[in-house]
Amino acid sequence: MSINAPLPDADVIIVGCGPSGMAAAVELAEAGCSVIVLDMQPTPGGQIFRNLEANLCDTSLAGQSLLAALGPAYRAGADLIQRFRACSRIDYRPQTTVWEVRPDGTVGWLQGMNVGYVRGRQVLLAHGAMERPVPFPGWTLPGVMTAGAVQTLLKAGHLKPSGRIVLAGTGPLLLLLANQLHQLGVKPALVGRTDRLSDSVRAMRHLRPGGLVLLVKGLGWLGRLKLAGVKSVTGLENLAADGAQSVESVSFTVGGKRQTLPCDLLIVHDGIVPAIDIPNAAGLRLQWDGPNASWRPATTPDGLGASTLPPEMSAGPCVLRVTGDARKIGGADAAMAHGRVAAQAILAALDHGAGPSAEALRAVDKALSVRPFLDAAFPPGLAQDLPDDDTIVCRCEELTAGDLRAKIRSGFRNMDALRGETRCGMGPCQGRNCMVTAARLLQDETRAAGCLPTFRGRPPIRPIPLGAVARLSGLAPRATIRLTLEDKPENASEDTVDAPAE
Amino acid sequence: MNESLTRPAFAYSSGLQPGPKMFSDLAPLTDAVTLSVDGQPVRARAGETVAACLLRAGVPYNRLTPVSGAPRLPYCMIGHCFECLVEIDGIGNRQACLTLVRDGMKVRRQDGAPPALEPSVP
Numbered sequence: 001m002s003i004n005a006p007l008p009d010a011d012v013i014i015v016g017c018g019p020s021g022m023a024a025a026v027e028l029a030e031a032g033c034s035v036i037v038l039d040m041q042p043t044p045g046g047q048i049f050r051n052l053e054a055n056l057c058d059t060s061l062a063g064q065s066l067l068a069a070l071g072p073a074y075r076a077g078a079d080l081i082q083r084f085r086a087c088s089r090i091d092y093r094p095q096t097t098v099w100e101v102r103p104d105g106t107v108g109w110l111q112g113m114n115v116g117y118v119r120g121r122q123v124l125l126a127h128g129a130m131e132r133p134v135p136f137p138g139w140t141l142p143g144v145m146t147a148g149a150v151q152t153l154l155k156a157g158h159l160k161p162s163g164r165i166v167l168a169g170t171g172p173l174l175l176l177l178a179n180q181l182h183q184l185g186v187k188p189a190l191v192g193r194t195d196r197l198s199d200s201v202r203a204m205r206h207l208r209p210g211g212l213v214l215l216v217k218g219l220g221w222l223g224r225l226k227l228a229g230v231k232s233v234t235g236l237e238n239l240a241a242d243g244a245q246s247v248e249s250v251s252f253t254v255g256g257k258r259q260t261l262p263c264d265l266l267i268v269h270d271g272i273v274p275a276i277d278i279p280n281a282a283g284l285r286l287q288w289d290g291p292n293a294s295w296r297p298a299t300t301p302d303g304l305g306a307s308t309l310p311p312e313m314s315a316g317p318c319v320l321r322v323t324g325d326a327r328k329i330g331g332a333d334a335a336m337a338h339g340r341v342a343a344q345a346i347l348a349a350l351d352h353g354a355g356p357s358a359e360a361l362r363a364v365d366k367a368l369s370v371r372p373f374l375d376a377a378f379p380p381g382l383a384q385d386l387p388d389d390d391t392i393v394c395r396c397e398e399l400t401a402g403d404l405r406a407k408i409r410s411g412f413r414n415m416d417a418l419r420g421e422t423r424c425g426m427g428p429c430q431g432r433n434c435m436v437t438a439a440r441l442l443q444d445e446t447r448a449a450g451c452l453p454t455f456r457g458r459p460p461i462r463p464i465p466l467g468a469v470a471r472l473s474g475l476a477p478r479a480t481i482r483l484t485l486e487d488k489p490e491n492a493s494e495d496t497v498d499a500p501a502e
Numbered sequence: 503m504n505e506s507l508t509r510p511a512f513a514y515s516s517g518l519q520p521g522p523k524m525f526s527d528l529a530p531l532t533d534a535v536t537l538s539v540d541g542q543p544v545r546a547r548a549g550e551t552v553a554a555c556l557l558r559a560g561v562p563y564n565r566l567t568p569v570s571g572a573p574r575l576p577y578c579m580i581g582h583c584f585e586c587l588v589e590i591d592g593i594g595n596r597q598a599c600l601t602l603v604r605d606g607m608k609v610r611r612q613d614g615a616p617p618a619l620e621p622s623v624p
C-alpha cells in the first residue's frame with residue numbers, strides 16, 4: 001500500500017442502480033455519506049424496474065396497457081426511484097460501465113469515450129444478476145433471445161414480439177413473460193417448460209407462508225394461459241433451434257417424442273444467476289450455490305466479501321461488499337432489504353452507527369425464505385446436461401463443446417490454460433456466457449470434485465476503446481495498490497509489478 | 503478486412519433487406535429521431551437503445567462474427583453477451599443495447615472484426 005493514499009472521491013462507491021444499489025444509496029445518503037453510483041443503464045431501476053419513470057409518465061392508451069401488463073411488481077419500484085432521485089448526496093452516473101474494481105476502493109469506469117478511475121472509502125457491488133447461460137444447438141442464431149431481453153424490449157423499447165413465438169425453459173420469469181405477452185395480445189405458439197410436475201411436488205416441502213402468495217400468483221398465470229388456449233408442455237428436453245440465417249424451427253423432446261415447430265422467435269430462460277464478473281476480477285472468493293446451480297461470492301450476512309488476494313493487497317480500510325442479486329438471487333424485495341443491511345454495515349465501518357439492525361436482517365431472511373421453494377420448483381433445465389460436441393459453448397470465439405473437450409483431453413487441464421490455448425473466454429464477453437460450461441466440461445473430463453474452477457478475471461473485464469484509454473483520468477499511479485501477475489508462470493520470480501505508469 | 507478462406511458463409515450486404523419481422527411497435531412511433539444504419543435512414547423512438555431500433559427495423563443481423571462470418575442479433579439486451587456490437591459514429595465494437603439513439607447517429611453493422619485504428623465513417 002502506498003503511504004500517500006489519495007483523497008477518496010466519495011465515502012462509498014456503489015456499482016449498480018437496481019433495487020439493492022438504490023436502497024443502499026438512499027440509506028447511506030440519508031445518513032450523511034457522499035455516494036457515487038455507477039450504472040450501465042440510462043435510468044435508475046435495474047432490470048426489474050427498467051424505464052419505470054418514463055413508463056409511469058406515459059399517459060397514452062398503449063402506455064397504460066403496457067403498465068397494466070407489466071403489473072404491480074413493476075410499479076412497486078416507483079417510490080424507491082423517487083427517493084433515490086431526491087438525494088442530493090448521491091452522485092448518480094448512468095450509462096457508465098465498470099471495468100475494474102480494486103480492493104483498495106479504486107473503481108475503473110467508462111462512459112462513452114471517457115474512461116477513468118474513482119476511489120471510494122468503501123465499495124458496494126450491487127451489479128445484479130444475469131440469465132443462466134444455456135448452450136443448446138442453434139442458440140447463436142438470430143431469432144433466439146432470452147426472456148429478459150424480450151422483457152427489456154417491452155419496457156424500454158415498447159416493442160412486442162410478433163410472428164411465431166416459442167418460449168422454452170423454466171423459472172418464474174418465463175411464465176411471467178408469457179402472461180405479459182398474452183395481456184398485450186401476443187399469443188405464443190408454445191410455452192415449453194423443462195420443469196415437471198414432480199419438481200413442483202418436491203418443492204412443496206419448502207413452501208413457506210411467503211411462498212404461498214407466489215404459488216397463487218403462478219397458478220393464476222398458468223390458468224390464464226390455459227384459458228387463452230396457449231399450448232403448454234412440461235418436461236421439455238433436448239431443445240434445438242434450426243435455420244440458415246435465422247431461426248426457422250425449433251425441435252425438442254417431450255415424453256420421449258421428438259417434435260418440431262416452425263418458429264420466428266425462440267425465447268429462452270433457465271433462471272437467473274448472480275453476475276460474478278466483477279467479484280471474480282476483484283479477487284473475491286466465489287462459492288458454488290448448489291440449489292441455484294451457480295457461483296456466488298462468499299459473503300457474510302451483511303455482504304462482506306472474502307478476498308482471495310494476499311493480505312498485503314487486500315488489507316486496508318476499504319473492504320468490498322456485495323448485495324442484492326449479485327450476492328444471492330432473491331428478487332427485488334430481498335435486494336432492497338439487503339441493500340439496507342449492507343448500507344448499515346458500511347455506515348458502521350465508517351464509524352456511523354452500530355451495524356445492521358435486527359429488523360433489517362430479518363427483512364432479508366423473510367424475503368429470501370421463498371427461494372428454496374422456487375429453486376426446487378424450477379431446477380435448471382436447458383443447461384442441465386452438458387452440451388453435445390457440436391454445440392457452441394463460447395459464442396464470441398465460436399468454440400464448441402467438442403473443441404474444448406479435445407483440448408482438455410490433450411492436456412489443457414485448468415481453466416486459464418484452456419483459455420490461453422483456445423481463446424474460450426477471451427472474446428468481448430470475457431467469459432460471461434461460456435465460463436460455467438467450460439468449467440463443467442473441465443470437471444467432467446478430469447473427474448475433479450469441489451467448487452467449479454473459474455477463469456482468472458483480469459481488468460479490463462469489459463472492452464475499452466483505445467481512444468478512450470488515451471484519455472484515462474483519475475489514477476495516481478504511485479498511490480495505487482500493486483497488481484499481481486501470480487497466474488503467469490513466467491513471472492514466478494517477480495510476483496508483483498507496479499501499476500501502469502502515467 | 504478479416505477475410506479468411508472459411509468466410510463468408512453469409513454475404514455481408516449493405517442493404518437493409520429485412521429478416522423475418524420479430525418485433526412490432528406497441529404504438530405508432532411519435533417523438534421519433536432518425537439515424538442512419540449503413541447509410542439508410544431509420545426512424546427510432548427517442549430514448550430507446552440502438553439495439554431496439556435495429557430490431558424494430560428488422561435487420562437480419564447487426565454483425566457477422568469475426569471467426570465464421572455467422573450473423574448475430576442482440577441476445578441479452580442488458581450488456582452481458584456482447585452480441586449486439588456495431589460501429590457507432592465511427593467507433594467499432596460498441597454495445598448497441600447500452601447505447602441510446604441520437605438524431606443523426608451513424609450506425610454501421612460489423613463485418614467481422616472492426617478496423618482497430620481508422621474510423622471508417624468520416
Ligand code: FES
Nearest residue numbers: 579583584586599
Ligand atoms: S445484446 Fe447482449 S450485450 Fe447487447
